[in-house]
Amino acid sequence: MKKRIKEKAMNNFELKNPTKIIFGKDTIKKLSTEIPEKAKVLLLYGGGSIKKNGIYEQVKTALSNVEVVEFGGIPANPEYAILMDALQIIKEQDITFLLAVGGGSVIDGTKFLSSAALYKGDTPWDILTSNTPTKKGMPFGTVLTLPATGSEMNSGAVITRKETKEKLAMGGVGLFPVFSILDPLVIQSIPKRQLVNGITDAFTHVLEQYMTYPSGAYLQDRFAESILQTLIQIAPKVIEDPTNYTEASNFMWCCTMALNGLIQKGVPTDWAVHAIGHELTALYGIDHARTLAIIAPSHYTYNFEAKKEKLAQYAERVWNITEGTIEEKAHIAIEKTETFFNELGIDTKLSKYTNNYKGTAELISKRFTERGWLGLGEHKNLAPNDVEKIVTMAY
Amino acid sequence: MKKRIKEKAMNNFELKNPTKIIFGKDTIKKLSTEIPEKAKVLLLYGGGSIKKNGIYEQVKTALSNVEVVEFGGIPANPEYAILMDALQIIKEQDITFLLAVGGGSVIDGTKFLSSAALYKGDTPWDILTSNTPTKKGMPFGTVLTLPATGSEMNSGAVITRKETKEKLAMGGVGLFPVFSILDPLVIQSIPKRQLVNGITDAFTHVLEQYMTYPSGAYLQDRFAESILQTLIQIAPKVIEDPTNYTEASNFMWCCTMALNGLIQKGVPTDWAVHAIGHELTALYGIDHARTLAIIAPSHYTYNFEAKKEKLAQYAERVWNITEGTIEEKAHIAIEKTETFFNELGIDTKLSKYTNNYKGTAELISKRFTERGWLGLGEHKNLAPNDVEKIVTMAY
Structure with missing residues (x-):
């Protein structure tokens, strides 16, 4: 007990x-x-x-x-x-x-x-x-x-x-x-690039507060899944026609609810994707949301063992993947996420944004070491060395 | 458009x-x-x-x-x-x-x-x-x-x-x-009767803000469904063992989120079940939650045409009823709801609570007329005459 x-x-x-x-x-x-x-x-x-x-x-x-x-x-x-x-x-x-x-x-x-x-x-x-x-x-x-x-x-x-x-x-x-x-x-007059960024940003905000490990917070999990499901539902429609008020209003409310504190209450949170992503913006000026889409799939793949239960739950409830083992579902969940970003028109590899990507992983790792950021992620166990590997996977 | x-x-x-x-x-x-x-x-x-x-x-x-x-x-x-x-x-x-x-x-x-x-x-x-x-x-x-x-x-x-x-x-x-x-x-020291009442009360609060008509509030719908799903999940476990902290904490948070205003924002709400239920408490001293369980199934059956789309959505998403027409799913949803209350140990017919139930429908209808409560429900179109029929169906 x-x-x-x-x-x-x-x-x-x-x-x-x-x-x-x-x-x-x-x-x-x-x-x-x-x-x-x-x-x-x-x-x-x-x-x-x-x-x-x-x-x-x-x-x-x-x-x-x-x-x-x-x-x-x-x-x-x-x-x-x-x-x-x-x-x-x-x-x-x-x-x-x-x-x-x-x-x-x-x-x-x-x-x-x-x-x-x-x-x-x-x-x-x-x-x-x-x-x-x-x-x-x-x-x-x-x-x-x-x-x-x-x-x-x-x-x-x-x-x-x-x-x-x-x-x-x-x-x-x-x-x-x-x-x-x-x-x-x-929303009617927002350029497509920024709509796409907004959807990706909100989606990743939810993932940072959800893609950890099962923590017995059933309601918070379902609220997080609700936002993800709604974003997936509205994304193509908002991009196609931002004058559609129903889709636009749900998009707007999702973005607010994704990071107003509610879904993070009582649960472990990660935020490593943001910590690493911010460096990519600072170094190369890449749009914030796009840095998140670059880092998230590599981060989840690198930390697969720690996150596989939640990845599988996300696969089941958000992407309706009902067949397969926990591991199989979890892998599909990462693929689905990357495909979702790609279909929005967002590249998920650093090399698509800059030719000077080599050495980025070492540089970010060094910055984290210098700042004393020694334990990232929900278990606070990701060292700069791990960050280096995650960024390398995202090249 | x-x-x-x-x-x-x-x-x-x-x-x-x-x-x-x-x-x-x-x-x-x-x-x-x-x-x-x-x-x-x-x-x-x-x-x-x-x-x-x-x-x-x-x-x-x-x-x-x-x-x-x-x-x-x-x-x-x-x-x-x-x-x-x-x-x-x-x-x-x-x-x-x-x-x-x-x-x-x-x-x-x-x-x-x-x-x-x-x-x-x-x-x-x-x-x-x-x-x-x-x-x-x-x-x-x-x-x-x-x-x-x-x-x-x-x-x-x-x-x-x-x-x-x-x-x-x-x-x-x-x-x-x-x-x-x-x-x-x-929650450990709450008597079973009150735990059951609490679950029923919170569940019905959500229904009052959800079981209306599709209004394009996708995120609010999913939040409402999240609370219903979580209550269904935790109900038998909390009743069996209120010392289980994980189940108890989700129960508590569901009750708060069910009526703190969030899920009602931007959507039509009903509240006819409460309006009628309050009369049963006032007249016969029946526990508040139980009056809601008495009225809700009859109310949804009486207003079936107006509510069938949402009833069907609820059937699909909350009760996993994937087969059948909208009407069939909607009917199953009402049955599932009544069964849920019954399995908690709650009777859903007024005659189980009092032998003097005859005339209740007319009496409540008369009180609503006297108070000028002439338009209940999300369409504000339920007259005292309709209330009389709903209460009669709940005998």
Whole structure:
């Protein structure tokens, strides 16, 4: 009895997610009632696509009663140096509320600013290197323009520093958005490449929290499988016709639910695919989602013994593979996953993205060693040496 | 295109659930850090079972640093007159924080007190009859001792008034618990009858939010099915051995997720089974969960045409019925549901509970007419006349 409990009991957990989600058609106008009266707002956005697709105009109309300063140009993989310029504006102009209008990069950048705005230490870069959770940040809301990362309903962020080619994570209870507006109509004007990235990102988020070992968390498993099944169902339709509201709305809600904390509660999580993938983005500028699709199949193959029970469960419940041994089902599950990415148009080998891939495995392994990242994965037993082998398999 | 959107697009929704869930083994002691310092606490509980199973002692130990007044004796179906005694204590003793230690009845009663403590109107009964949402209540936390109603993570409550045999609902954003402690170890000492009621209650909660018509909310459907599948999986094991932590923890988490708002977002909901079931409790004192099991099969049979697509989907995905027409699958789904309740030991006919059942249908129909409840169900088209037929079918 004791043994069984030890092996597969749900972990203790805490769950508190105070973000208010406003979901649906034509909801951007609701901004007007969500921003605090008398706020001085810094409106943050990315490369300017919101000025072409009508979102900027909707936002500005909704904000007509508050004072707004703008800061555009936050790039994919939000860049520290650029964010420091925004931080200066926050301080100089006495900004009291941040509004991110964009995808995960703009929202993550805004989370960094939320933390940095109230940070008392020497340099805000320490927020990223010190691993200290942010208890209180400047309040911020989001208008999501690109479903993918789930950043709109969680308290984490990833920030890039170009000069050192580093990509580091931060977070804390103070970094949940006060509100997030999710209007699936924005999906109509998203380029196919980014739709595909969004689907892949959300899919891999679920896998990171699910593809470990059986842990007795039956409901969490089924919720994770629900998101995977729904993403598989909607993926081809959203890509073919992003104006299909039913498919688009499910896509958007899947992305949020994939990383708002719910499915990770009480279960072991992996996140090695992200840890390794971030390096590929930092080194070669490969789209985040694509780095995940490159690493995931190799990671699951390399760690087959540790993950085969969950791989087989995934094969059965998500891909309807009812025949074969656990091992056979598990192998098919990896193949199905890789095929799913490929059919979305995503290459799953590093050599398709760069000719300079040789030496990448050793380089990433060395970086992990230097940072002291000595135990990755759900068992915290993957050494830099293992990472080297996984990356090599992904060449 | 327009037609399709109209028929099956996800509804717009808002989601904000600020309750902090503390879930797991030996978590009751965490009370000590969740109650505000310098609070004056009214500890509310039910019939006293917590004094036999050790929970009372754990709570008192955790509360040793704050001032605590006690109020026990809140009955199943929390009774207005008794709660009014507690309200007097809150006012006389300058209570600042309420702590519910119990199941749905104690928590619902505490929600009424949270609202009534700050209510400015003539008589607190008006909170129930006026249908005005409570925007702000006295803060309260809960220690859940009986998984069933989901009240620990939502903002609704149902209160009974004995003298008028009425059972009325209330709620509002001000009535989310500040925190809820869910320790699955409490399940070990729950009598079988109440375990069975809890499973049935949670199962029916999901059905009320799911068994309507296809609405294009693919992810919400799959989440609902996940809870149903998990409840079916754990039910016999929890009843056989409530000390099995894995089964107990999944049972507890299912009950919370069944009614914390998540699965109802964006979808049509029914709730006719509850509306009718409450009358059976008010009239005959039948356990809440059992009234749902009495009404649900008749309700689904009576409204077969309107619900057959979802019944068939439920048959396929939850009960693995892969053969047959939509109608055939849908009929099997109703049978499977009734059998599930029966195998838990729950009778699904009113005549098994009372000899005085004749005239019940007419009486309930009359009450609904008097209250102006003229349109029940997801299409708001069930008249008192239909209710009369449904109840008659359940004799």
